Amino acid sequence: MLRVYNAPVSTSDPVIQTRGLTKRFGRLTAVDSLDFHVQAGTTYGLLGPNGSGKTTLIRLLLGIVPPTSGEAYVLGRRIPNREVCSQIGYMPQAIALYEDLTVRENVRFYAHLMGAFSQAQVDEVIKLVDLADRVSDLVSTLSGGLKRRASLACALVHRPKLLFLDEPTVGVDPQLRVQFWDHFKALNGQGVTILVSTHVMDEAERCDRLGLLQNGRLLAEGSAEELKRQTTRTTLEDAFLHYANGMATS
Ligand SMILES: Nc1ncnc2c1ncn2[C@@H]1O[C@H](COP(=O)(O)OP(=O)(O)OP(=O)(O)O)[C@@H](O)[C@H]1O
Ligand SMILES: [Mg+2]
Incomplete structure (x- = not known):
């Protein structure tokens, strides 16, 4: 059920819920x-x-852009809401790092921004992404993958x-990539909720639930196994092509 007030949520409430969420850019x-x-x-x-x-x-769920209509609730609060920001980690598609700061300085900066600075957390997360040997390098000198x-x-430090x-x-x-996904699943085990976009089908297979968007609409939703079964396809890629082509490939 949607919560329309700022009360703490019970664990059974969805962490993210939207109702009629719509965003238009001009036409x-x-x-x-x-x-x-x-x-x-x-x-x-x-x-x-x-x-x-x-x-x-x-971006709508983060409150970075306002909806044209409809509503979104995240961690029990109607978005936009400043208070939930410190409980959210965001890795944007376009990298948003300070190029003229080092890796360590960037991670520290985000930790401070989220009000959770601890050297141990900074060290831990840098180790996790396997950047310990580049920690003093300026971000501008890193390759795309290292960035x-x-x-x-x-996104994870706080x-x-x-x-x-x-x-x-x-x-x-x-x-x-495999290590990242192992870590994401370990985070789920600790109760962390993850919304991830991907074009990689073997990553999609590791999600608990999938949503296929087309033209801003959800064409299909379910676990990888459910989506394959519903379309009688053996691979997720074929299942999605089936939905995306309007079931024309059956
Ligand atoms: N600020 C904006 N102004 C105008 N149009 C926008 C803006 N942001 C996104 N769009 C348009 O909205 C549509 C959805 O874009 P969006 O970036 O959400 O797609 P996406 O599914 O993330 O795509 P990709 O897989 O390429 O990352 C696109 O047609 C895009 O051009
Ligand atoms: Mg995108």
Whole structure:
């Protein structure tokens, strides 16, 4: 049930819930009357072609852009809400790091910003993304994949309850990608909720629930197994092509 007041939520309440959430940019409807929810301690994967509304949806849930209509509730609060920010980690699709600061300085900065500075947490998260040997390097001198690792460190450093990860593994090498996902699943085990967008099907397989967006609408929703079963396809990629092509491939 949607909460319409700022009271703490019980663990059974969805961590994210939207009702008729819509965002228009001029004549373009990027997110179209979206109703969906994400349960605590799970990973929800957003899939969909370029321009289908994944990033816009995440930005709406963060309160970075206002909806045209409809509403979103995150961690029991109607968005926008400043108080929930410190409980949220966000790894944007476009890397937002200070190029003229070192890796360590960037992570410290985000930790301070979230009101949770602890050297142990900074060290832990830098180790997690395997950047300990580059910690004193300026971000401007890092490769694209290394910058993404630093960006993930910034998103995780304050131990958020809810993580928004917008294509977190683009440009990250396969070995580290597996480590990232192992960590995401470990975070779920600690009760952390994750909303992640991806174009990578083996990552989608690791999500508890998937939503396929097209033109800002949810075409299909369910676990990877459910979506494959419903479409009688053996791979998730084929299942999504089936939905995206309007069931024309059956
Ligand atoms: N600030 C903006 N002004 C105008 N149009 C926008 C703006 N932000 C997004 N859009 C448009 O909204 C649509 C959805 O964009 P969005 O970035 O949410 O897609 P996406 O699913 O994240 O795509 P990708 O897989 O390429 O990252 C696109 O047509 C995009 O051009
Ligand atoms: Mg995007």
